Amino acid sequence: MQLDQVCFRTMHLDQPWSMESYRSVGGYQMLEKILREKTRQETIIEIIKNSALRGRGGAGFPTGLKWSFMPRRMPGDKYIVCNSDEGEPGTCKDRDIIRFNPHQVIEGMIIAGYTIGAQRGYNYIRGEFFEPIERFEQALIEAREAGYLGKNILNSGFNFELFCHPGAGAYICGEETALLESLEGKKGQPRYKPPFPAGYGLYGRPTTVNNTETLASVPVILQHGADWFHELGTPNNGGQKIFCMSGHVNKPGNYEVPLGMPFAELLELAGGVRNGNKLKAVIPGGSSTPVVPADVMMQTAMSYDGIGKAGSMLGAGSVIVMDETTCMVKALERIAYFYYEESCGQCTPCREGTGWLYRVIKRIEDGQGRQEDLDRLIDVANNINGNTICALGDAAAAPVISFIKHFRDEFQYHIDHKCCLVSEPELKLNYG
Amino acid sequence: MTTALQLTGHRDQLFNQVIRQQLDSWISKYPPGQSQSAVIPALHILQDSHDGWLSEGLMRALADYLEIPAISVFEVATFYTMFELKPVGKHKISVCTNISCLLCGSEEIANHLQKRLGIGFGQTTADGKFTLKEVECLGACVGAPMLLLDRQYHEHLTPDKVDALLGEVK
Numbered sequence: 167m168q169l170d171q172v173c174f175r176t177m178h179l180d181q182p183w184s185m186e187s188y189r190s191v192g193g194y195q196m197l198e199k200i201l202r203e204k205t206r207q208e209t210i211i212e213i214i215k216n217s218a219l220r221g222r223g224g225a226g227f228p229t230g231l232k233w234s235f236m237p238r239r240m241p242g243d244k245y246i247v248c249n250s251d252e253g254e255p256g257t258c259k260d261r262d263i264i265r266f267n268p269h270q271v272i273e274g275m276i277i278a279g280y281t282i283g284a285q286r287g288y289n290y291i292r293g294e295f296f297e298p299i300e301r302f303e304q305a306l307i308e309a310r311e312a313g314y315l316g317k318n319i320l321n322s323g324f325n326f327e328l329f330c331h332p333g334a335g336a337y338i339c340g341e342e343t344a345l346l347e348s349l350e351g352k353k354g355q356p357r358y359k360p361p362f363p364a365g366y367g368l369y370g371r372p373t374t375v376n377n378t379e380t381l382a383s384v385p386v387i388l389q390h391g392a393d394w395f396h397e398l399g400t401p402n403n404g405g406q407k408i409f410c411m412s413g414h415v416n417k418p419g420n421y422e423v424p425l426g427m428p429f430a431e432l433l434e435l436a437g438g439v440r441n442g443n444k445l446k447a448v449i450p451g452g453s454s455t456p457v458v459p460a461d462v463m464m465q466t467a468m469s470y471d472g473i474g475k476a477g478s479m480l481g482a483g484s485v486i487v488m489d490e491t492t493c494m495v496k497a498l499e500r501i502a503y504f505y506y507e508e509s510c511g512q513c514t515p516c517r518e519g520t521g522w523l524y525r526v527i528k529r530i531e532d533g534q535g536r537q538e539d540l541d542r543l544i545d546v547a548n549n550i551n552g553n554t555i556c557a558l559g560d561a562a563a564a565p566v567i568s569f570i571k572h573f574r575d576e577f578q579y580h581i582d583h584k585c586c587l588v589s590e591p592e593l594k595l596n597y598g
Numbered sequence: 599m600t601t602a603l604q605l606t607g608h609r610d611q612l613f614n615q616v617i618r619q620q621l622d623s624w625i626s627k628y629p630p631g632q633s634q635s636a637v638i639p640a641l642h643i644l645q646d647s648h649d650g651w652l653s654e655g656l657m658r659a660l661a662d663y664l665e666i667p668a669i670s671v672f673e674v675a676t677f678y679t680m681f682e683l684k685p686v687g688k689h690k691i692s693v694c695t696n697i698s699c700l701l702c703g704s705e706e707i708a709n710h711l712q713k714r715l716g717i718g719f720g721q722t723t724a725d726g727k728f729t730l731k732e733v734e735c736l737g738a739c740v741g742a743p744m745l746l747l748d749r750q751y752h753e754h755l756t757p758d759k760v761d762a763l764l765g766e767v768k
């Protein structure tokens with residue numbers, strides 16, 4: 167099986183980020199072909215639909231379908247925006263795509279712009295990504311020099327400008343409407359949906375927001391065909407996908423593998439669980455996705471549908487591996503703190519609820535938990551779920567509900583004994 | 599100490615020429631009438647040329663320069679964690695303590711740093727050399743535990759690596 171077929175396809179080359187490296191794998195050929203042949207927009211959308219490419223930013227929405235929502239013939243400004251805000255704990259793939267293959271993001275964005283009728287694009291990259299931002303800016307200069315950006319690109323009559331825009335530290339700006347607010351120079355507070363960005367986006371104009379990995383997949387799909395891409399994965403789950411393997415594995419790293427690969431195989435690629443320890447649980451798609459116990463995870467296929475069946479979500483492909491030494495109360499406390507810290511404060515259930523969740527979990531972890539606390543946590547989580555403008559509320563609730571569902575004994579032990587189950591080896595339970 | 603920036607007066611005189619050029623280049627990346635979009639990049643530029651923090655005068659001058667209300671700049675500066683509203687040390691160390699880093703020993707790294715520098719999170723060493731911050735996931739989870747020193751990521755940290763790193767900083 168070949169890895170690194172899509173976004174990491176330059177990875178084996180010297181200076182994988184250079185224009186030369188990118189061209190050597192067929193880079194910019196598709197853009198040139200489309201502009202030369204004036205490929206119909208409908209045709210491109212059809213190919214992307216048939217490839218079964220689904221959004222890599224977390225929600226897994228079919229990309230071809232999203233593009234088809236754009237009123238592409240409507241006169242006036244329209245925008246393509248790349249979401250490189252990458253802030254969901256466990257997620258670190260877009261950083262590497264931009265560092266190692268920035269031109270593919272650029273080509274994907276230009277093709278997307280052409281397809282949805284946008285003449286301007288922005289790549290919103292989180293502010294802490296100094297090195298990736300520099301790489302991307304450098305690649306933009308090269309692309310401009312090569313004539314792929316600007317007016318009348320390659321004499322096709324198509325105009326397209328592309329810029330990089332830095333964030334400044336706010337997880338919420340990964341949410342697409344908060345990102346648009348931030349790009350307009352405001353606080354990152356999500357907007358009500360509807361209207362969706364395709365109708366009312368950046369500066370109130372039709373806009374498509376896609377994740378970095380999604381956009382970088384586009385040139386490869388067009389180059390090798392929808393069927394080729396689809397068959398890399400499984401039905402309805404096209405392509406390869408980057409999984410960020412972090413936590414208790416021997417070889418943490420970003421692995422671009424076929425969707426549908428059994429988790430057990432992916433774990434092996436990442437060197438297995440550290441020190442030969444037993445696997446306890448896995449958060450398969452980033453900290454906002456429900457935790458899955460080891461035995462279920464070992465039977466799970468790494469696709470949108472496979473992980474869905476296991477009761478969780480593929481999310482951004484951020485696989486957080488936890489071995490038998492992990493205290494689930496402490497892990498959840500840290501995750502809860504994150505959502506409390508990052509709630510933008512706009513909706514009361516999220517602003518207040520995330521604080522409640524964190525404080526109650528913290529007191530359980532500190533040995534001050536009360537008997538009623540577990541039910542209280544579930545109650546608070548349920549009151550956030552579905553009651554907020556954006557999905558940060560749901561993201562805060564899901565870990566709490568799933569951790570307690572699968573590891574209730576461990577939480578109960580903390581409350582009863584005012585101490586941790588896993589730090590007392592003789593009492594260690596076998597979670598297999 | 600960096601050279602003082604011009605913070606009052608006519609728009610054409612604000613900051614200094616180099617900064618005005620940088621700001622204008624950012625403003626030109628957005629459609630006409632959308633100069634507010636340049637607030638975040640502009641605040642980064644101003645913070646970098648003002649010892650790593652934003653004063654009220656600086657923010658007001660930026661509002662004048664972008665021709666937007668001062669409150670619009672304050673709102674942004676206070677919302678995003680990378681902006682410092684008080685003086686900071688010469689170097690900023692941001693340690694990630696989020697879940698992947700926690701699983702890989704960020705507590706040890708954080709404790710070690712606090713001991714070595716003799717300060718807690720959110721504090722600056724007495725000599726003004728370092729400010730230490732605890733931050734949320736910085737998107738380098740497969741390199742956990744990690745920290746950001748000024749503009750550079752450092753991954754797969756151990757206490758020894760932290761010592762070596764601190765030793766190299768001027």
Ligand SMILES: Cc1cc2nc3c(=O)[nH]c(=O)nc-3n(C[C@H](O)[C@H](O)[C@H](O)COP(=O)(O)O)c2cc1C
Nearest residue numbers: 221222223249251252253340341342376377380557
């Ligand atoms: C709180 C929150 C944070 C998010 N963070 C990101 C992010 O960092 N990167 C990203 O691509 N999508 C993120 N998303 C999802 C975006 O809202 C959006 O669905 C995505 O960018 C669409 O691109 P895609 O269809 O290509 O996946 C986030 C969503 C929420 C609710």
Ligand code: FES
Nearest residue numbers: 694699735738739
């Ligand atoms: S959890 Fe530390 S960088 Fe992501």
